Amino acid sequence: MESREDRIRYETRAKILKALAHPSRLKLIDKLAEEEEVCVCDLTEVIGSDMSTVSRHLSQLKNAGIVESEKHGQMVFYRLRVKCLKSLFRCIESVVQCNVDESLVMLS
């Protein structure tokens, strides 16, 4: 028995997690966490990919509600929209640490 609400709740959460689940996007988030507001052109250097690729990563984050953007002149500035990411990553890190402690081979 699964309600429609349940289904949507799980899909929504999954979508947000999926948006976070990529090394380049995590790197973008780290950058935005330290710099407050950054334009796409500066973010390309951070992950070292084509600007079109960066733009697509950013729109995934935006679509999930993790970042927001604002246009100034011909540049678009992105910034974090969510404040709790630090605690989220603390949790992720605790998984990592727990794995390290048990010498679990990651990235296999």
Place this chain on the structure above:
Amino acid sequence: MESREDRIRYETRAKILKALAHPSRLKLIDKLAEEEEVCVCDLTEVIGSDMSTVSRHLSQLKNAGIVESEKHGQMVFYRLRVKCLKSLFRCIESVVQCNVDESLVMLS
């Protein structure tokens, strides 16, 4: 300039997030959060898929260090290995709530 350690750190985090980023796996985690220890056969009912599918979802979670398993007789019992998931999902929920507040269309 990206160090090898940085790369690995981001990839490791991404792997854990990716393991979480699927509705069925989130449902499995919820179940394990309430029941402590559940066998694969009971988990098939939770997400309503083939047992082989469930088994693959579980091995992804295990590979990321989120769950662990123990065999008793012919049954394999899975349980959560991570305690902080509640705060992680609280963060995810705050993104959801923030999105709802601004009537952002999700799942588009």
Place this chain on the structure above:
DNA sequence: CTAGTATTTGGCCATTTAGCCAAGTACGCA
């Protein structure tokens, strides 16, 4: 208006993912 910069989007390809069925493995019981 024209050229140039910043960004997004369309199109394409290679890779990964999710799902199912079927076959393989492991264990318990007769």
Place this chain on the structure above:
DNA sequence: TGCGTACTTGGCTAAATGGCCAAATACTAG
């Protein structure tokens, strides 16, 4: 030993993802 149950793995297909290049859009400066 041989059958049945629990689970995992191999093999396949359809769909999604990530990357690049090239074209489209938006804006500025001249």
